[in-house]
Amino acid sequence: MSTPDTGAIATKINALIEEKWRHQPKPPGNAAIARAIREETGLSISTGYLWMLRTGERKNPTGPRLQALAKFFGKPAGYFLDQDITSEDMDLATALRSSGVRTIALRSDGLSERSQRAILDMIEHAREIERLDHDDDV
Incomplete structure (x- = not known):
């Protein structure tokens, strides 16, 4: 598995957010997204931590936070950690x-x-x- 770079996680999360809310003029803010993650998965991620991931300040989500993101976006945890895995690869794996x-x-x-x-x-x-x-x- 490749080592994630600073922007890879942020790019993937931001792309998933854009995709999830593609039918709205713009996605909700980090607070609403973090709340939706908590409500839909039962796993916790804070607004601040989500912001850090989305901006590249944090680049290695681990443990419950990684599980929360994976569950919420319907992706395996490895999707967020391997910079060589594309969304198309994950869509194929899911299918x-x-x-x-x-x-x-x-x-x-x-x-x-x-x-x-x-x-x-x-x-x-x-x-x-x-x-x-x-x-x-x-």
Whole structure:
């Protein structure tokens, strides 16, 4: 695992905050976010500590604070510590926890690119039918 740099944790937390509140004009302040973390996870993180993480003053969240962030944002704790892990990597890891997604991925291995494209087209069509990618529904 890579050693985190000062900005990596701050960048990840700020990106997660932006994503979580993407449908609002701007995210809430640190006090509201810290309160939401406490309320949703039952784990404590102070407003000041969250501010220090977001500004890069603190760069290594540990113990309960790391658990609180991970639980709140739906990421494994390692996401915050490994600067080589991207959000896309973590989204893939989260998706692969679903046995259905895992089965689709494993069964498509070895198929021609044409067949894989056809499967992807079917998945995109199903997502469209279920309106999973429409932001205007929120």
